[in-house]
Amino acid sequence: MILREIRLPRVLLSALVGAVLAMSGAVLQGLFRNPLADPSLIGVSAGASVGASAAILLGLNWLSVWGLGGLSVVALGAFVGGFLAVLLVYQLSTGPQGTSVTTMLLVGIAISGLAGAANSLMSILADNEMLRRMSLWQMGNLDLANWSRIKICLPMLLGFLLLLRGQAGNLNAFLLGESEARHLGIEVDVVKRRLILLTALGVGVCTALVGAIAFVGLIVPHLVRLLSGPDHRTLIPASGLMGAMLLVLADLFSRILIAPAELPVGVITAFLGVPFFVFLLRHQRGKLL
Numbered sequence: 001m002i003l004r005e006i007r008l009p010r011v012l013l014s015a016l017v018g019a020v021l022a023m024s025g026a027v028l029q030g031l032f033r034n035p036l037a038d039p040s041l042i043g044v045s046a047g048a049s050v051g052a053s054a055a056i057l058l059g060l061n062w063l064s065v066w067g068l069g070g071l072s073v074v075a076l077g078a079f080v081g082g083f084l085a086v087l088l089v090y091q092l093s094t095g096p097q098g099t100s101v102t103t104m105l106l107v108g109i110a111i112s113g114l115a116g117a118a119n120s121l122m123s124i125l126a127d128n129e130m131l132r133r134m135s136l137w138q139m140g141n142l143d144l145a146n147w148s149r150i151k152i153c154l155p156m157l158l159g160f161l162l163l164l165r166g167q168a169g170n171l172n173a174f175l176l177g178e179s180e181a182r183h184l185g186i187e188v189d190v191v192k193r194r195l196i197l198l199t200a201l202g203v204g205v206c207t208a209l210v211g212a213i214a215f216v217g218l219i220v221p222h223l224v225r226l227l228s229g230p231d232h233r234t235l236i237p238a239s240g241l242m243g244a245m246l247l248v249l250a251d252l253f254s255r256i257l258i259a260p261a262e263l264p265v266g267v268i269t270a271f272l273g274v275p276f277f278v279f280l281l282r283h284q285r286g287k288l289l
Helices: 008-032 044-057 071-093 101-125 128-139 147-166 168-174 178-183 188-210 216-228 232-256 265-283
Strands: none
Touching (some): 008 147, 008 168, 008 232, 044 071, 071 101, 071 188, 147 188, 147 232, 168 178, 168 188, 168 232, 178 188, 216 232, 216 265, 232 265
């Protein structure tokens, strides 16, 4: 019965969002040379959630831009919030010697905490309808999937994949270190800003469409590296494919576990991601300092 109730737009949207989040995680891990980097762990997801919630609180969710039924205004708020969060994390964790892994994680935790406080404040100020919409953003929700949202996400995914594939060689060079990348003729600062902008855009739009879904970008790139190795020419598209499958399966489990009720899909990915994150912390403990 549950399988018959699953709508094609929901399956497609979960696959598209999972692909973007997984590719974003692969990019951030390569950019920072940090296996713990993830859009949710460095604050971009929390910042995007704040931006989307602010748009809802201000009553902007009904505005329509480019004929997209009001989605683009919330998406713009999510993009701005996510971009500002990741930019702040990047600026505070980067020094003359490069990006500090420990500082990046700590600043990401601080930004996520601040975003949580901001979301709590907006929840107090919101009415019941606004509060319901904010809660859906913060937990991740695929129930509102429709063809309009797919029309937004599909072109973004295709452009995202093409642009990131063009940066695969630069990301491979980053694995050697920033100094080595400069010796190879790569404009390190330009590439960093470009990739951060792309990541913030991708995660921001996904958060605006389905809410904050954590840990997909953390889990998937590690699993793909075990199969294909660290070469970003294969890692990025393979992460997108595996991320799509993971989120589709997580959405299926969210509908089955407490049927006929439904869990937010973000809850499922968090249950999967937190133990995985703890395992990585223990495994990488000697390398983080």
